[in-house]
Amino acid sequence: MLQDAPAPADWLSRLRDAEAQLNSVVLGQSRAIRLILLSVLARGHVLLAGDVGTGKTTLLRAVARAIGGPYARVEGTVDLLPTDLIYDAHLDDDGKPRIEPGPALSQGEDLSIFFFNEINRARPQVHAMLLRLMAERSLTAFRREYRFPHLQVFADRNQIERDETFELPAAARDRFAMEIPVTVPTARDDRIALAFDTRFHDTDALIGGLSAGVLPYHGLNRLAAQIQAGVHASPALQRYVFDLCDALRDPVRAGLSVQDADMARLVQGGVSPRGMQALVRVARAAAWADGRDAVLPQDVREVFAPVMAHRTFLGPAYEARREILVPALIRAAFDTIPVPAE
Amino acid sequence: MKWLALALLPLPALAQPVVTADNPHGYGWWLGDELVQRVTIALPPGVTVDPASLPRPRAVDYWLDLRAVEAEQADTGLHLTLRWQNFYSALEPSWREVPAQPIRLSDGTVAELPGFGFVTSPLRPLTAPSTADQLQPDPRFRLIDPMPARAGLGLSLAALILSGLGLAWHQAWGPFRARPARPFTRAARAMARLPDRRLLHRALDAAFGRVLIGADLPQFLAARPEFRPLADRLAAFFAASDAAFFGQHAHPDTAEAQALARDLARIERGRR
Numbered sequence: 001m002l003q004d005a006p007a008p009a010d011w012l013s014r015l016r017d018a019e020a021q022l023n024s025v026v027l028g029q030s031r032a033i034r035l036i037l038l039s040v041l042a043r044g045h046v047l048l049a050g051d052v053g054t055g056k057t058t059l060l061r062a063v064a065r066a067i068g069g070p071y072a073r074v075e076g077t078v079d080l081l082p083t084d085l086i087y088d089a090h091l092d093d094d095g096k097p098r099i100e101p102g103p104a105l106s107q108g109e110d111l112s113i114f115f116f117n118e119i120n121r122a123r124p125q126v127h128a129m130l131l132r133l134m135a136e137r138s139l140t141a142f143r144r145e146y147r148f149p150h151l152q153v154f155a156d157r158n159q160i161e162r163d164e165t166f167e168l169p170a171a172a173r174d175r176f177a178m179e180i181p182v183t184v185p186t187a188r189d190d191r192i193a194l195a196f197d198t199r200f201h202d203t204d205a206l207i208g209g210l211s212a213g214v215l216p217y218h219g220l221n222r223l224a225a226q227i228q229a230g231v232h233a234s235p236a237l238q239r240y241v242f243d244l245c246d247a248l249r250d251p252v253r254a255g256l257s258v259q260d261a262d263m264a265r266l267v268q269g270g271v272s273p274r275g276m277q278a279l280v281r282v283a284r285a286a287a288w289a290d291g292r293d294a295v296l297p298q299d300v301r302e303v304f305a306p307v308m309a310h311r312t313f314l315g316p317a318y319e320a321r322r323e324i325l326v327p328a329l330i331r332a333a334f335d336t337i338p339v340p341a342e
Numbered sequence: 343m344k345w346l347a348l349a350l351l352p353l354p355a356l357a358q359p360v361v362t363a364d365n366p367h368g369y370g371w372w373l374g375d376e377l378v379q380r381v382t383i384a385l386p387p388g389v390t391v392d393p394a395s396l397p398r399p400r401a402v403d404y405w406l407d408l409r410a411v412e413a414e415q416a417d418t419g420l421h422l423t424l425r426w427q428n429f430y431s432a433l434e435p436s437w438r439e440v441p442a443q444p445i446r447l448s449d450g451t452v453a454e455l456p457g458f459g460f461v462t463s464p465l466r467p468l469t470a471p472s473t474a475d476q477l478q479p480d481p482r483f484r485l486i487d488p489m490p491a492r493a494g495l496g497l498s499l500a501a502l503i504l505s506g507l508g509l510a511w512h513q514a515w516g517p518f519r520a521r522p523a524r525p526f527t528r529a530a531r532a533m534a535r536l537p538d539r540r541l542l543h544r545a546l547d548a549a550f551g552r553v554l555i556g557a558d559l560p561q562f563l564a565a566r567p568e569f570r571p572l573a574d575r576l577a578a579f580f581a582a583s584d585a586a587f588f589g590q591h592a593h594p595d596t597a598e599a600q601a602l603a604r605d606l607a608r609i610e611r612g613r614r
Contacts, residue, residue, distance in 0.1 A: 236587040294589045298557035335552035340540055340587040 006216070011223055015041070015289060018066045018214040025206055026059045027194055028185020034289075035180045035306050036063050040152065040215065041285035043224045044177020044278055045134050047119070047168075047310065048156040054182045056156040060115055061207050067220070068213030069112030069150060072103040076122035078164050082129035086141045104133070105141055112150045112217035119155040120165040127172040134175040150217050156182075170269075170313060177278040178303070179310035224285075231284040232294040236340045240297055241279060243341065244304065245271045247333045248312060256332040261318060261325055270312035279307045297339045305330050359419070359447060360384040365458035372465055376409070377426040377440075381455050384419040385447070391420050395446035397455070405430035406440065422455065428462055435463045525549050526606040533603050537596040539583060542603045549610075556580030568609055575602050 006014060015037060022033045032048070036059070039046045048056045064071045074085060088102040100106075104114060114133070116122075133139055134153050139146045155176070157168070173179070185191050194200050233241075247254030248271050251263045258266065279300070286299040309326045318325050364380040371377065383391060391413075399408050405428065412423040430438055442457040511518045529545035546554045550562050559577060563570050579602055586594035 232588075232590045234588045234590075294584075296557075296584050296588050297555040301555070301557070338544060338547060338553055339555060340543060340583065 006219060011215075011219075012289075012291060014214050021210050021214065022059075022062055022066060025062050025210060026055050027200075028187055028190035029055060029059060029182060032059060032180050032182050033063075035178060035303070036060075037215075038282050038285045038289060038303060039178050039180075040067060040220060041224060041227060041289065042177060042278070042281040043152065043221065044282060045153040045175060046155070047173070047176040047179040048154065048182050049159055049179055049310075050156070050182030051184065052158050052160055054184055056158075056182050057117065058203050058207070059182065060113075060154045060156065061203070062210055063154070064113045064115065065207050065210045065212050066214045067112055067152075067217045068215075069217035070107035070110055071113035071115060072107050072111060073115040073117065074103050076116060076118040076120065076126070078121060078123065080122045080126055082125050085126070085129065086139060101141070104139060105146060109146055109148055110150065111148045112152065114148075114151060114153045116153065116155040118157060120157040120168060122166065124166055124169060127166070127168055131172055131175060134172075149221060173310050174272050174274055176310065177282060178306040180306050224281075227284055227288045228281060230293065231287050233280065233284065234294065237295050237297070237300070239341055240337065240339045241276065241283075241300060243337045243339075244300065244333050245276050245279070245308075247337055248308060248329065251329060251332070254333065254336060256329065256336055258325060258328045258332055261328075265315045266318055266325065266329065268313045268315050271308060272311060275308060275311045279304065282307055301334055304334070358451065359386070359389070359453050361453060361456065363456045363458070365456070366460060368459060369461040371428055371460050371462045373429060373431050373462070375428050375462075377428060377460065379424045379426065379440075379458065381422040381424065382419055383422065383445075383453070389451075390448045392446045392448055395444070396422070397424065397443040397445075402426075402441070405438070424455070428460075430462050432462045432464050433468055435461050437461055523548065524607070524610050526603060526610045530600070530603040530607040533596075533600045537600055539579075539586070539594055539596060539599040542579070542599055542606075543583065545603070545606070556584055569606065572602065572605060572609070575605075 019033060019037055022037075023030055026033060036046060040063070048060065050056050074080070084102060085104045086102045088100045088106070090098060090100070092098045104111070116130070119127070119130075130153065133148075133151070137148045137151045139148075153176075157165075185194065199206060243254075247256055249267065249269075251258075251267055257263060280295075282303040283295050283299045286302050287293075287295045290299070292299075305327060309330065312322075312326050312329070313319075314322050314325060360383070362382045362384075364382075366377040366379060385391070393413070396411055396413060397408055399410050401407050407427045407429065408424060409427050410423075410425040412425075414421040414423075424443075426440060428438070430436065437459055438461075439459045440457045443455040444452055445455060446452050510516055514520060525545035525548035526542075529541045532541050533539075543554075546562070549566060550558070554562055556577075559573075559580060563573055563576075569576070575598075579599060582594050582598075585591065
């Protein structure tokens, strides 16, 4: 991709511009927008979790427009097969069966965003196929390997329904750099505007109003590499990140306590090395997005919950209450782990 | 049937118990001696002695006590042991009469425990002179060991003091009243010896109740408004710490951190 990429200094103003535009299109989701943009900067896949009708799809479409580039979209259903993502089988005009590239391949290897709607409706076989696409950004189809260097997977799942849904396996969850909660906007003005302002009624026109390709997708990989190489993470910060992750794995030794939970049995696992890597990548992106050349504890704190919460697996007795317990555990870790430590 | 009833009617009156007494011998008794009388009452079948009618141990007369009455049921009847004590201070040999005692049986018959008599004599000749050497020495006294009682007293006192202390601790009275934690004062002292700005970070954590990072400073000042006059210096401290610990070029000014810790401590003690 030798198209003209913006200069590094130009990127930051483009990021601010994209953030402002997205906030004008999707009201009351400034934190989700911020986190999605950080995932774009860190080249991590994102899982959006939220209630129905909170604008998850609109948000992702808006981000896709801001990034530009080809994007493919799949709706998760119970009968979706892994091959349905790769191949499109149909009858041609002459009535002969034909196999053509499916959603993942039809845009070619330049695919920038693969948007998987309602991922928890698809079966585990589909999740398994996604593992390779997400981890290696490659697929094997038509007897050759396809590589998607610019690919970023966005998936969403709604949390209301439990029927005919399949919980994402731990391995699939771990490959998402972040799980971003999308909640109903809290501000009254935002909610009134979303209901009454006709601008928000036509999603296509709303998204069409965004300037396309503010953050050109073909330059993002290089920008991400520059951010990761350029933003400093000091030994004290490395120690802090390690202490936090360690506390999440072994809350008893770290002296954490959460109301109504036996700390020895609360956490069953989580915080993989991949998770720590994602945390560091996103924290560096957050520091860069704030215009700094070094990661500060507040960057870690800003992104820790979205990066770590969905990778933390609780004991069977506590899994049903994870919506309350995991944030409480993370809060306890930040309240307890000293920084800068001796 | 009428004749049978008539024949049975007077029967209880005929069933007089046979009372045999083994009385003490009739002479040779002195003041204070105990006289043991054994009485056996042979009872018809089905008849018992009404226990309430047995003589009570008591002072029977000014010179005679009945000290104990022991009853023992046997196959043949009731064995009674009556222990009398003589307090008659005789001037010459004298005949005393112990009165008979009535008892009642369960069928309504009244019987008698027989009395008896005895001769009691003076202890010494009435005309003998009284001299001092006739006084007998006191019995040897026995020392009571006070140590167990004293040890018990000591232990009780110790237990009292301990439980008092425990109560005071539990209720946070007196010396157990929690002193206000003064993290900044401690940090200022520690930093005078060891100029490590992380000590002040720990003190800020303690004052905030959780870990305080630079981004939390507004919340900290809202929670502890007394430190607001130092807001700028606190912000500068956090910025310097961020640069020192997380930045690439570290040269923190520890003197300013020490001065800040002292000023925070002064506010903490209410001196400013």
